[in-house]
Amino acid sequence: MSRLAHIAGGSVALAACLGLALAAPAAADPPGDNGTVKIDGVAFDTHPDNEPHVGCRFQVDFYGFDMGDLNAAVTFEGQAPTGKDxxxxxxxxxxxxxxxxxxxxxxxxxxxxxxxxxxxxxAPHPIQGYHIKLTVNAEGSIGADTKHKVFWVTGCQPPS
Known part of the structure; x- marks a missing residue:
């Protein structure tokens, strides 16, 4: 390769790098399947951690969904080995x-x-308790709008 071709090739590569650097920044609110859900056990917090073993009282936390008049349909059902569907x-x-x-x-x-x-x-599983499936259908997604979490619940006392 001649010295001139090498310099010209380097200029093209430099121009390509500068073009990427000067491109518009990524949108803070990207389109698509935004959002996630997390299961939070007692003591409740706002950290985006997921706790797959909780008591009968727990929270579902919703993170990163789009802005608008949007609701999520939330469903809890049994998951094998306890009360599937x-x-x-x-x-x-x-x-x-x-x-x-x-x-x-x-x-x-x-x-x-x-x-x-x-x-x-x-009856609960003798060690783990009840296996629960959470399904969230979140409005506003472009693409799949369904989120799932499967977790274990223990310590539930039947109503008196």
Whole structure:
């Protein structure tokens, strides 16, 4: 390769790098399947951690969803080995408070208590308790709008 071709090739590479550096910054609120849900056990906090073993009273935290008049349909049901596909509870949660801000942007947190409905699943697993599947259908997504979490619930006392 001649020295002139080498210099010209370097100029093209430099121009390409500068073009990338000067491109518009990525949007803070990207389109698409924004948002995540996390299961939070007592003591409740706003950190985006997921706790797969909780008591009968727990929270579902919603992070990073888009802004607008958007709600999430929330469904809890049994998951094998305890009460597979047995519906337990339904809810609707407002999630469009602000623009999608990523995985630490808390949009909603809702406390649930399955004590009054958990007996529909039959006997708990002798070690783990009840296996629960959370399904969230979140409005506003471009693409798939469904989120799932599967977790274990223990310590539920039947209603007196």
């Amino acid at each position: 047995t519906p337990l509870l339904w809810d609707s949660v407002f999630i469009g408070e602000d623009a999608a801000g990523g995985g630490t942007d808390l949009d909603a947190e809702v406390t649930y208590n399955l004590a009054n409905v958990i007996s529909q699943l039959g």
